[in-house]
Amino acid sequence: MKLQQLRYIWEVAHHDLNVSATAQSLYTSQPGISKQIRLLEDELGVEIFARSGKHLTHITPAGEAIIKTAGEVLRKVEGIKQVAQEFSDERKGALSIATTHTQARYALPPVIREFMASYPDVSLHMHQGTPLQISELAADGTVDFAIATEALELFSDLIMMPCYRWNRTVLVPRNHPLTQISRLKLSDVAEFPIVTYVFGFTGRSKLDEAFIEEGLSPKVVFTAADADVIKTYVRLGLGIGIVAKMAYDPELDSDLVPLDVSHLFDASVTKIGFRRGTFLRGFMYEFIELFAPHLTRDLVDEAYRRHSKSEIEELFSHIELPVY
DSSP, X not given: OOHHHHHHHHHHHTTTTOHHHHHHHHTSOHHHHHHHHHHHHHHHTSOSEEEETTEEEEEOHHHHHXXXXXXXXXXXXXXXXXXXXXXXXXXXXXXXXXXXXXXXXXXXHHHHHHHHHHOTTEEEEEEEOOHHHHHHHHHTTSSSEEEESSSGGGOTTEEEEEEEEEOEEEEEETTOGGGGOSSOOHHHHHTSOEEEEOTTSTXXXXXXXXXXXXXXXXXXXXXXXXXXXXXXXXXXXXXXXXXXXXXXXXTTTTTEEEEEOTTTSOOEEEEEEEEXXXXXXXXXXXXXXXXXXXXXXXXXXXXXXXOSHHHHHHHHTTOOOOBO
């Protein structure tokens, strides 16, 4: 059994069983990958992939277990490399982050700028996706950190730490009827078509819960993952927008009026998570603290030592989070 063979089966499984695409991503040949997978299956005495002719059709039950273990082995190997690199050159390396558009567009830019100024020899890679995709990328070790508001709690292997609280704003064109109301009620908001985030994105669950508790059925006419797209359709007159407060830019969005609705919706908490067992290099601690200054190295290490989600939550229960 070779480490290369484990990498091949892992990559094929994560390229939708497309050996050709896997070969391209690994800069090797398709026949070479197929041969090594066959050799591994012969050695183990089981099929990892079921086939129809020359095509892989699905992963076998044995293959599921083998690929899962292979992923753990590959992450351990990567951890060994990171340990060695930390001692050989602590200011060089790579950092990968998975996050949503709102975080990437509005919350992270100043953090990224400062981090890259401090660590010019660290290559930074950002992946955007749904909160569920983001959590999966962190859980399977594809990225170092996941930053999101939703879905992180679905993965028990992630150590999640709260970064900040935030709430929403309603965006309307100037002279909209809602601008004449000094303190909005939820029923006022529900009277108009709504343009907001796709379910599962950026605290959308808190939004839906608030309407349900009031017995209201809002007319959500358009949803998107991108706050800038939402604002575009508000400008087109499709409806009123409900976005994260941080997504309103007074200069770029001066044609829209932000209306305070923080009293209508519970605040959401953005968290940063990483896979349990991840070796955190010095610059990774630095990134976490730049993004959330209260998450010092000592506090992150203490969270790492906690064994359960409830223990981690208890650790942060007395910390006053910043509000954006």
